[in-house]
Each structure stands twice: as C-alpha cells, then as structure tokens.
Amino acid sequence: VKPEDRFVERLKELLPLSPSVLIAPGDDAAVVQHAGGPLAATTDVLVEGIDFLPGEDPERLGRRAAAVNLSDLAAIGARPEFLMLAIAFPTELGEDYPLAVVRGTVARAGEFGATLVGGDLSAAAQTMIAVALWGRPAGNPITRSGAADGDVVFVTGFLGQAAAGLRLARDRANAAARGIPGLSGSEERALLDAYHDPTPQVAFGVALAREGIAHAAIDVSDGLGVDAGRLARASGVRIVLEKTALPLSEPLLRFGEARGIEPAELALAGGDDYELLFTASPEDAERVEGVARRLAVRATRIGRVEAGEGASLRDGSAERDIVSFGHDHFQGKRA
Amino acid sequence: VKPEDRFVERLKELLPLSPSVLIAPGDDAAVVQHAGGPLAATTDVLVEGIDFLPGEDPERLGRRAAAVNLSDLAAIGARPEFLMLAIAFPTELGEDYPLAVVRGTVARAGEFGATLVGGDLSAAAQTMIAVALWGRPAGNPITRSGAADGDVVFVTGFLGQAAAGLRLARDRANAAARGIPGLSGSEERALLDAYHDPTPQVAFGVALAREGIAHAAIDVSDGLGVDAGRLARASGVRIVLEKTALPLSEPLLRFGEARGIEPAELALAGGDDYELLFTASPEDAERVEGVARRLAVRATRIGRVEAGEGASLRDGSAERDIVSFGHDHFQGKRA
Numbered sequence: 001v002k003p004e005d006r007f008v009e010r011l012k013e014l015l016p017l018s019p020s021v022l023i024a025p026g027d028d029a030a031v032v033q034h035a036g037g038p039l040a041a042t043t044d045v046l047v048e049g050i051d052f053l054p055g056e057d058p059e060r061l062g063r064r065a066a067a068v069n070l071s072d073l074a075a076i077g078a079r080p081e082f083l084m085l086a087i088a089f090p091t092e093l094g095e096d097y098p099l100a101v102v103r104g105t106v107a108r109a110g111e112f113g114a115t116l117v118g119g120d121l122s123a124a125a126q127t128m129i130a131v132a133l134w135g136r137p138a139g140n141p142i143t144r145s146g147a148a149d150g151d152v153v154f155v156t157g158f159l160g161q162a163a164a165g166l167r168l169a170r171d172r173a174n175a176a177a178r179g180i181p182g183l184s185g186s187e188e189r190a191l192l193d194a195y196h197d198p199t200p201q202v203a204f205g206v207a208l209a210r211e212g213i214a215h216a217a218i219d220v221s222d223g224l225g226v227d228a229g230r231l232a233r234a235s236g237v238r239i240v241l242e243k244t245a246l247p248l249s250e251p252l253l254r255f256g257e258a259r260g261i262e263p264a265e266l267a268l269a270g271g272d273d274y275e276l277l278f279t280a281s282p283e284d285a286e287r288v289e290g291v292a293r294r295l296a297v298r299a300t301r302i303g304r305v306e307a308g309e310g311a312s313l314r315d316g317s318a319e320r321d322i323v324s325f326g327h328d329h330f331q332g333k334r335a
Numbered sequence: 336v337k338p339e340d341r342f343v344e345r346l347k348e349l350l351p352l353s354p355s356v357l358i359a360p361g362d363d364a365a366v367v368q369h370a371g372g373p374l375a376a377t378t379d380v381l382v383e384g385i386d387f388l389p390g391e392d393p394e395r396l397g398r399r400a401a402a403v404n405l406s407d408l409a410a411i412g413a414r415p416e417f418l419m420l421a422i423a424f425p426t427e428l429g430e431d432y433p434l435a436v437v438r439g440t441v442a443r444a445g446e447f448g449a450t451l452v453g454g455d456l457s458a459a460a461q462t463m464i465a466v467a468l469w470g471r472p473a474g475n476p477i478t479r480s481g482a483a484d485g486d487v488v489f490v491t492g493f494l495g496q497a498a499a500g501l502r503l504a505r506d507r508a509n510a511a512a513r514g515i516p517g518l519s520g521s522e523e524r525a526l527l528d529a530y531h532d533p534t535p536q537v538a539f540g541v542a543l544a545r546e547g548i549a550h551a552a553i554d555v556s557d558g559l560g561v562d563a564g565r566l567a568r569a570s571g572v573r574i575v576l577e578k579t580a581l582p583l584s585e586p587l588l589r590f591g592e593a594r595g596i597e598p599a600e601l602a603l604a605g606g607d608d609y610e611l612l613f614t615a616s617p618e619d620a621e622r623v624e625g626v627a628r629r630l631a632v633r634a635t636r637i638g639r640v641e642a643g644e645g646a647s648l649r650d651g652s653a654e655r656d657i658v659s660f661g662h663d664h665f666q667g668k669r670a
Contacts, residue, residue, distance in 0.1 A: 036371010132467030
C-alpha cells in the first residue's frame with residue numbers, strides 16, 4: 001500500500017458518515033445527494049516544481065488544471081457543470097499571470113460545458129493552482145469498487161506519452177538537447193502536447209455511465225501500475241494486464257528507441273495520461289467498443305480481472321507485480 | 336481601486352455569460368442554478384507566511400480554512416452543506432500533518448452542518464490549504480450590490496481583535512515579549528483566539544437571508560475600510576461610518592493602550608475578523624436587532640449609506656477616506 005493510499009484510509013476514519021454522501025472520499029470524485037438529484041464533485045491541485053515545471057506557460061497550466069479535474073469527473077461518469085479556481089502565485093509576476101491561468105481554465109472547461117463561477121487569489125513563493133469542479137452523474141456513478149472476477153480491462157487512448165513529453169519538456173527547460181535524433185517535429189509535439197495539454201475523456205466517461213456498461217473505472221493520473229492497483233484494491237480483485245496489449249503510440253515507440261527507454265515502462269510508471277482504465281463484463285465488451293467507435297475514442301482491451309489481489313503485467317510466461325509503478329503524492333517531486 | 340479589485344474586473348471580462356450563473360464572481364460567493372434549486376459556492380486559499388504564520392498548529396489551520404469559507408457563504412445568506420479540501424505541504428512533515436488539517440476542517444465545518452466529501456494532496460515547499468465549499472441559499476442571496484441611500488450600516492461582533500491577535504502571535508513566534516503588560520491572560524487569549532479560530536456568522540447570515548431584511552452584505556475579511564469600500568462600490572453608493580460607534584472589545588482597548596496603537600486603526604485595517612458588514616433600511620433596523628438578540632449575536636449600527644461613492648469614517652466633525660485601509664491580495668505578506 002502506497003503512503004498516499006494509507007493516508008486516504010486514515011482520512012476516511014476521520015470523516016463522519018452522512019446519509020447524503022453517496023460516494024465518499026477515496027474515489028475519483030465524491031457524489032452527494034443534493035435537493036434535485038446527486039451532485040458529483042472533485043478537487044485537484046497543481047504545484048509548481050511538483051506537478052509542473054517552473055516557468056511553464058500560465059495559460060496552458062490553467063488548461064491543464066481544468067483537464068485533470070474534468071478527468072476525475074469523467075472517471076465517475078459525470079457531466080461537468082461548474083468550477084472554482086484558487087491561485088497562489090509570486091505576486092512579482094503581476095496580475096497578467098493569474099489572468100492567463102484563468103483564461104486557460106475557462107477555455108478548457110468551456111470545451112466540456114463547464115463554467116467558471118468563482119475563485120480566490122493569494123501571494124505565495126511558488127505557484128499553486130487548485131480547481132474544484134462539480135457536475136451531475138450521467139447514470140449510476142462508476143466507482144473504483146465494482147470490478148468483478150472475469151471482467152475485461154480496457155483503457156482509453158495511448159499511455160506513456162505524457163511521461164515522455166515531461167522528459168522532453170524538462171530537457172528543454174534545462175537547455176539540453178533540442179531536437180531528439182530519430183523523432184520528427186510532429187512526433188515531438190505529440191508527446192509534449194500529451195504532457196502540457198491532456199484531453200480528458202469526458203464524453204466517453206459520460207457514455208459509459210449512461211449505458212451502464214462499466215463495472216469500475218479510475219483515471220490514469222499517477223501511472224497505469226499504481227492506478228490499476230488502486231482499482232484492484234478498491235474492488236477486492238486482481239488485475240492482470242498483457243504487456244503486448246498496451247496501447248503505445250508511434251511517437252512513444254520512437255522516443256523509447258532514441259532514448260533507450262522501454263516504452264512500456266513509461267506507460268506503467270509515467271502518469272499524467274488522464275485516460276480511463278475501466279472494466280466491463282466480457283458480454284459487454286463489444287458494446288464498449290461500439291461506444292468507442294461512435295465517439296472516435298480508442299478503447300483497448302489490455303487485460304482481465306481475476307479473483308485475488310494486486311495488479312500485474314504479463315509478458316509471455318513472465319508476470320510481475322506493478323502496483324508500485326507510478327507517482328505517490330507523498331514522495332514529492334515529479335516534474 | 337485596489338489591485339485585487341481591478342483584477343476581479345478584468346477577470347469578469349474573461350468569463351462567458353451563462354444563464355445558469357445567478358450571482359457571478361466578484362461577490363463573496365457565486366450562486367448558480369442547479370436542477371432542484373440554486374447552489375451557492377465559494378473557495379478560499381490560505382498560504383503559509385501570507386495568511387498564517389509559519390509553524391502554526393495544523394489542526395487550527397484546518398479549522399480556520401473552514402471558517403473563512405463558511406464566512407463567505409454566511410455573507411451571501413447560504414446554508415453550508417459540503418466542502419472539499421486541497422492541501423499542499425512539505426512532505427517531510429509527514430502524513431500526520433495533513434491529517435491534523437483535515438481533522439480541524441471536519442470539526443469546524445461539522446459545527447455548521449457541512450460535510451467534507453473530497454480532497455487532494457500535493458508536496459510543496461510551503462503549506463497551502465484551499466477549501467471549496469457549497470450550500471443552499473436560505474432565501475434570496477444577499478449580494479454586495481443592494482445597499483441603498485438611507486440604509487443603516489451594521490456589523491456583527493467585534494472588530495480588530497484578530498489583527499491584535501496576529502500581532503501577539505507574531506511576537507510569540509519571534510520569541511519576543513511573552514505576556515503584555517496591562518493585559519490579563521484571558522484578554523490575551525481572547526485576541527489570540529479571534530485570530531487563530533474565528534467564528535463565522537453562519538446562523539446570522541442565514542437568518543438575514545431568510546427574513547429578507549438585509550439589502551447588501553460582505554464579510555469583513557480584509558479590513559473594515561477596504562471591505563466597506565467594496566460594498567459601496569458594488570452598490571454604487573457612499574458609506575459613512577462613525578468612529579465612536581465601532582464595536583471594540585475590552586481586550587482590544589487594553590491591547591491598544593499597552594502597545595500605544597489606536598484600536599480603531601486595527602478595526603479599519605486589520606482584517607481577518609470574519610464578521611458580517613451589512614445594510615438594511617431604517618424601518619427594518621429593529622427587526623435586525625431582534626434577530627441578533629434571538630441568536631445572541633452582537634449587531635451594531637456603525638453608520639449609514641448615502642448617495643455618492645467611497646467609504647469614510649467620521650470622527651466628530653472630521654471625516655476621512657478609509658477604502659485603502661486593509662489587506663490587498665496582490666500586496667503579499669500579511670502574516
């Protein structure tokens with residue numbers, strides 16, 4: 001158990017049980033009973049030097065802060081509606097800095113139907129951007145805890161691109177290698193964009209909830225390994241993924257070759273993908289693929305759910321534990 | 336116009352108009368139309384070294400983070416329901432640190448009927464605590480913009496105590512004077528408590544909204560001067576306060592004497608009071624006082640609303656402008 005997950009368990013003991021809390025802290029988002037129906041809510045904070053590199057473009061940071069929260073609501077199958085933004089920043093940057101953050105947040109949230117309705121500002125030594133987002137479940141909320149023995153495990157999009165993009169961005173910030181041998185300009189851009197400006201799978205998460213075909217879901221924010229482990233743990237099952245099935249993009253494969261890094265490792269441990277990892281019964285697998293086709297979202301079968309516990313990756317006849325592959329919020333610096 | 340207020344005006348231009356946003360950013364809280372009725376929401380962030388002293392007790396910080404947000408909902412006349420908490424902190428403090436923050440937030444919010452439903456953690460060089468709180472308006476939301484020529488201006492509780500408490504706390508942190516000549520232990524404690532553990536006027540704000548007797552309200556978080564100026568500006572009126580009417584507590588008067596500081600200056604510029612400044616028509620003034628008696632809250636008539644603009648303090652025949660008395664979030668360090 002990662003320190004962060006142990007923390008969440010200790011945290012839950014502090015919280016009073018309330019009949020109006022339908023889905024409690026520990027999932028991607030909370031769902032509460034409000035007059036007129038359930039409300040889904042989430043909060044995520046980005047900190048300079050931890051969640052992003054110092055000196056990153058503030059408008060893009062605003063977009064990213066919106067996206068990581070939109071991804072949490074997507075994982076639970078809720079339609080985003082409203083958000084608030086708290087920004088702490090070094091005031092010597094001037095008021096244009098937080099305004100650029102706001103502009104990015106407003107634009108990104110607006111693309112998914114959510115409106116910025118409030119905020120707060122404070123001075124600070126390092127920039128911190130906290131978003132609180134809420135909306136309405138599109139069907140029964142999809143928790144992390146419903147995966148069942150025999151389920152198929154799916155993931156949307158490509159994995160590991162953001163981790164490669166972060167490495168590229170870090171190199172650029174350090175004024176190191178500009179232009180990676182073996183990588184075209186557009187391949188490099190694809191990886192950088194995956195890191196700087198992730199696309200939350202809102203429409204797909206909403207469709208899964210509306211159709212009621214996912215048993216459990218989590219967004220891949222800290223790395224496929226650790227997040228698969230969290231889903232397995234919450235559901236009381238074991239998840240076995242197939243290495244050859246992992247969706248790895250052409251740019252990631254090239255990046256891996258050029259750098260001598262195994263692309264699957266970036267997928268397992270990289271984080272920041274903001275794709276949805278979810279399970280469905282084998283009978284519903286084709287319906288899942290139908291939804292994906294309709295929404296032009298890639299959904300790949302990457303493994304299966306078994307009785308047991310933990311999460312592992314199978315590579316031919318070898319199988320290794322992957323639950324410790326990824327980012328832990330107690331272990332600090334990732335950017 | 337303070338830099339922060341100018342910022343809010345530039346910010347508002349960035350926000351798309353939405354028919355579901357009933358009260359937009361710039362007030363104490365936003366109110367949005369949700370299925371099943373309006374929802375009031377607010378967010379406030381506390382930053383170490385800015386909004387609180389380094390090394391302050393984390394449980395008390397958690398209580399304070401809840402209180403400043405509860406106070407914003409109180410100002411708009413909404414009943415708090417749910418909140419989320421984002422904590423960035425130096426991870427070398429260990430997981431007990433954020434747990435203590437959570438414990439304080441859960442306890443303080445619980446006293447006012449609000450339940451913590453979610454959160455996020457990140458590493459950071461300095462501690463930052465962001466709360467997002469939402470609830471339901473108890474009647475027509477009380478904005479900052481409804482004050483009318485001829486209104487009576489009221490304030491709840493005492494002013495300036497938190498500013499005195501902050502000075503005491505700062506002295507203690509600097510290992511300077513322990514025990515202030517002329518101040519008893521209980522007087523010192525009253526001032527320290529006003530700073531460390533402010534009490535939001537939730538029941539009173541809800542009662543004002545339910546009875547529909549306040550024309551406009553704001554919570555006094557940045558100083559009576561600047562906050563009176565904000566209310567006047569939002570309403571397009573002038574506010575004239577009477578120096579002799581300001582509610583100054585016995586401990587504050589003693590503190591002022593002992594330190595050679597004019598107590599009224601702490602009330603005007605100190606901030607962190609989390610009392611409600613509001614206006615009502617003269618015919619409703621006695622009803623206001625009836626509500627205050629019923630709830631055992633002090634509500635003092637401290638001035639009146641006139642045609643014109645700005646905010647001033649009258650002292651005998653002298654009158655001076657007070658809109659620049661208080662904290663501006665662009666000017667950094669206050670703690």
